Amino acid sequence: MANTLRIKRRSSAGAAGAPTSLENAELAFNEADNILYYGTGTGGAGGSATSIIAIAGYGAYLTLGTNQTVTGDKTFSGVVSVATPSANAHAATKLYVDNAISNVATSFTAAGDSGTVTISSGTDTLTIAGGTGLTSSAGATDTVTINLDNTAVTAASYGSASSVGTFTVDAQGRLTAASNTSISITSSQISDRATTLVTGLTGTANEIAVSNSGVGAVTLSLPANVTISNNLTVTGDLTVQGNTTTLNTATLVVEDKNIVLANVATPTDTTADGAGFTIKGASDKTLNWVDATDAWTSSEHFNLLSGKVFKINGTTVLSGTNLDNVTVDGGTF
Numbered sequence: 001m002a003n004t005l006r007i008k009r010r011s012s013a014g015a016a017g018a019p020t021s022l023e024n025a026e027l028a029f030n031e032a033d034n035i036l037y038y039g040t041g042t043g044g045a046g047g048s049a050t051s052i053i054a055i056a057g058y059g060a061y062l063t064l065g066t067n068q069t070v071t072g073d074k075t076f077s078g079v080v081s082v083a084t085p086s087a088n089a090h091a092a093t094k095l096y097v098d099n100a101i102s103n104v105a106t107s108f109t110a111a112g113d114s115g116t117v118t119i120s121s122g123t124d125t126l127t128i129a130g131g132t133g134l135t136s137s138a139g140a141t142d143t144v145t146i147n148l149d150n151t152a153v154t155a156a157s158y159g160s161a162s163s164v165g166t167f168t169v170d171a172q173g174r175l176t177a178a179s180n181t182s183i184s185i186t187s188s189q190i191s192d193r194a195t196t197l198v199t200g201l202t203g204t205a206n207e208i209a210v211s212n213s214g215v216g217a218v219t220l221s222l223p224a225n226v227t228i229s230n231n232l233t234v235t236g237d238l239t240v241q242g243n244t245t246t247l248n249t250a251t252l253v254v255e256d257k258n259i260v261l262a263n264v265a266t267p268t269d270t271t272a273d274g275a276g277f278t279i280k281g282a283s284d285k286t287l288n289w290v291d292a293t294d295a296w297t298s299s300e301h302f303n304l305l306s307g308k309v310f311k312i313n314g315t316t317v318l319s320g321t322n323l324d325n326v327t328v329d330g331g332t333f
Contacts, residue, residue, distance in 0.1 A: 007026075010030045014030070015032060016035075018030070019052065021049070022052050023048055026039045035054045036057045037052050107120045130146065153178045163183060165178060203223075208223070209222065273290065286298070
């Protein structure tokens with residue numbers, strides 16, 4: 001009876017790759033990647049192989065009729081025959097390279113802004129020469145540098161507040177001469193003196209503005225917001241047209257004997273209602289005219305100094321010691 005020899009295997013439904021362990025000299029075939037593995041060396045746990053290597057199957061050998069990728073350096077002895085190249089994919093073979101080289105041009109044409117020149121490869125030298133104002137220099141490998149020639153002009157800044165720069169320009173647009181010329185003009189040579197004057201006049205922010213208001217005219221004016229850092233004296237009338245006047249002063253001195261409040265176009269007791277004085281403190285201290293009571297109304301006490309009296313219509317009615325000429329229920333005391 002014939003005997004059947006079988007080895008370990010993993011079905012195509014399993015994972016590709018070598019088995020985790022094999023006995024020494026034991027074989028295993030993985031149908032997932034069609035590789036035959038062999039256990040070599042002893043000394044592993046339980047006497048198992050110390051290495052598992054691929055000895056056959058795809059990737060373990062070269063096939064004769066299918067495409068495969070071979071990595072790493074390979075050395076062949078004897079005659080190696082390859083097919084005649086037929087496309088760029090075979091450009092690494094000598095025959096294809098030789099044929100390609102035979103079709104390379106051995107000369108080329110260089111053209112300038114005017115004229116052309118033919119350069120033969122391997123025999124002629126292409127010279128890049130500098131033209132007017134230019135110099136060429138062949139230095140580093142495969143490098144030609146084009147430099148701009150120096151002119152007779154000294155490198156410097158020209159012109160100032162008292163002089164103007166003068167220059168000479170050649171046909172290539174280069175400065176061939178440069179110098180300073182002092183500014184010397186008369187007033188009759190200035191066609192727009194107002195513009196020149198405005199250029200020389202400078203205003204001060206929030207104090208005065210300078211502008212050219214027309215030919216031959218310069219306007220000095222106040223800006224929209226004016227700040228006066230020192231004293232201001234007004235010899236005429238001062239009219240303030242606005243909603244609020246704020247005085248940030250320690251002392252207010254007024255020469256006028258009479259201060260008019262609630263001065264409107266048509267004054268009435270209604271427009272005067274609430275007019276008076278307010279003194280700021282922990283709370284406002286007020287003395288106001290109240291139209292509803294037709295009387296002056298104070299938010300605080302009145303305190304007369306010693307020796308002073310309170311009079312009504314020129315007659316004393318109250319002093320520090322007496323209440324005089326007061327009629328109570330028809331009597332006087």
